[in-house]
Amino acid sequence: MRSILEWAHHLLSAPTLVDKLTPCPPQVPLGTWIADFTVPATPGRETRLAFSDRQTKFPKAVSLGQAGPRAQALHSFANHEMLAIEMMAAALLAYPHVEGEEGERWKRGLVSAIRDEQKHLALYVRRLRESGADFGDFPLNDFFWRQMPGLKTAASFFATMSLTFESANLDFALYYRDAFRAVGDDATADILQVVYDDELSHVALGATWLGRWRGDRALWDYYMSCLPFPLTPARARGIGYRPECRRAAQLPEDWIEALTSYVDPFPVTQRRGINATDQG
Numbered sequence: 371m372r373s374i375l376e377w378a379h380h381l382l383s384a385p386t387l388v389d390k391l392t393p394c395p396p397q398v399p400l401g402t403w404i405a406d407f408t409v410p411a412t413p414g415r416e417t418r419l420a421f422s423d424r425q426t427k428f429p430k431a432v433s434l435g436q437a438g439p440r441a442q443a444l445h446s447f448a449n450h451e452m453l454a455i456e457m458m459a460a461a462l463l464a465y466p467h468v469e470g471e472e473g474e475r476w477k478r479g480l481v482s483a484i485r486d487e488q489k490h491l492a493l494y495v496r497r498l499r500e501s502g503a504d505f506g507d508f509p510l511n512d513f514f515w516r517q518m519p520g521l522k523t524a525a526s527f528f529a530t531m532s533l534t535f536e537s538a539n540l541d542f543a544l545y546y547r548d549a550f551r552a553v554g555d556d557a558t559a560d561i562l563q564v565v566y567d568d569e570l571s572h573v574a575l576g577a578t579w580l581g582r583w584r585g586d587r588a589l590w591d592y593y594m595s596c597l598p599f600p601l602t603p604a605r606a607r608g609i610g611y612r613p614e615c616r617r618a619a620q621l622p623e624d625w626i627e628a629l630t631s632y633v634d635p636f637p638v639t640q641r642r643g644i645n646a647t648d649q650g
Contacts, residue, residue, distance in 0.1 A: 373401030374462065374481055381459040381484070385416040387495065387505055390455050391488050394481055400467070400474050407463050409518050413456040422509035431546070435553030441503035443546070444494050444558065447565075448505055450539075451491035453514040457531060458484045465524040476524065479575045486568040493561045500557075520598030525583050529596035532576020533621075534606045537629075539569050540615035541608025566615075573619035589621075590628040604634030 371377045377394050384390070412421060428446060429439030458480050467473045495505050514535060521527045547562035577589070584592035597603070606629055616626045 371395050371398065373398050374477070375401035375403070378459040378462040382456055382463065383410070383414040385414045385419070387419065387452075387491075389414075390452055391492055393488070394485065400477060403466050404463070405466070409460050409464050412512070413460075413515065418506035419452075419510060421512040421515070424509040425511075426509055431549035432553075434546075434549055434558075435555060437501050440550075440555065440558065441498055441501040442508055444498040444501060445503065445505065445508045447546075448491055448494035448498060449510045450514065451487050451494060453512075454487040454531070454535075455484055455491065457514060457518060457527075458487065460518060461521075461524065461527045461531075465527065476575075476579045479579075483572050483575060486572065490561075490565050490568070493564065497558055497561060517598065517601065520601075522598075523596070525580060525592075526596045526598055528576035528579050529593050530598065530601060532573050533580065533593055534597065534601060534603070536569050536572045536576070537606040537616065537619075538608040540566060540573065540619065541611050543569060544612065544615070545608065545610040570615070570619045573616070573621070577619065577621050577625075588624065590625045593625070602634050603629055603632045 371380060372395075374394060377392070377398070380392060381390060384392075415421070426442070429442050433439040434443060462477055462480055467477055498505060517530055521530055543562045543566035547559045547566065550556075550562065551559040580592055580596070581589055587595075594603070611630075613626050613630050616629070617623075
């Protein structure tokens, strides 16, 4: 692969787990953006990894010490990492950049984030196999991917991916880290700590670029304007919402206060329960 964009196209379109874990070639240029690139209806996935309409309940925290529920949880986490890889690859290809270091910098930030997501995916799959299962053994939902048609700009992508889905994952990672630790599964808990630590930089990446592009608007107002319907900021909060995680991700205090106080009319975002089809 002769460029970062060629690598991104491979991650998006190639079908296997090994393909999705392909590392970015060292010291290759970003490449020339193709204005007529169209994001596909679905990313390339072999039959075993294809999206499914089957809905499965996410296992309860108290059951995670059992091999079956642990495998189901790890499978869901791994799918989210693969979706993040595919969506970030699509973002590299779909949104324009101007030539020069400044114009390319946000895309190079995504390359770094993809490397992290690949690391997380590999860790989850290895632990899944240690638990007696393999990736593709459970249904794979496409909730994150279904948002792609509404992400018309790089700003809307960062608002959705970084400041919504990855923001919520700060809470989820710590919640499930503690849940796995409570049932004696330190190996899985340690993976979730790695995910949390890396996720901080991903949230900060989105906040940095939305902050550059917002003009004279408050970051919260700009974020709200970029978030596509029907998503709302309630999806930026996970189970056991912890405002301090957003401070660790360098989000401004007024943004954190607005997220904390936000009231959402959609019951699925109230986080009283969670299942594998709507985890965000």
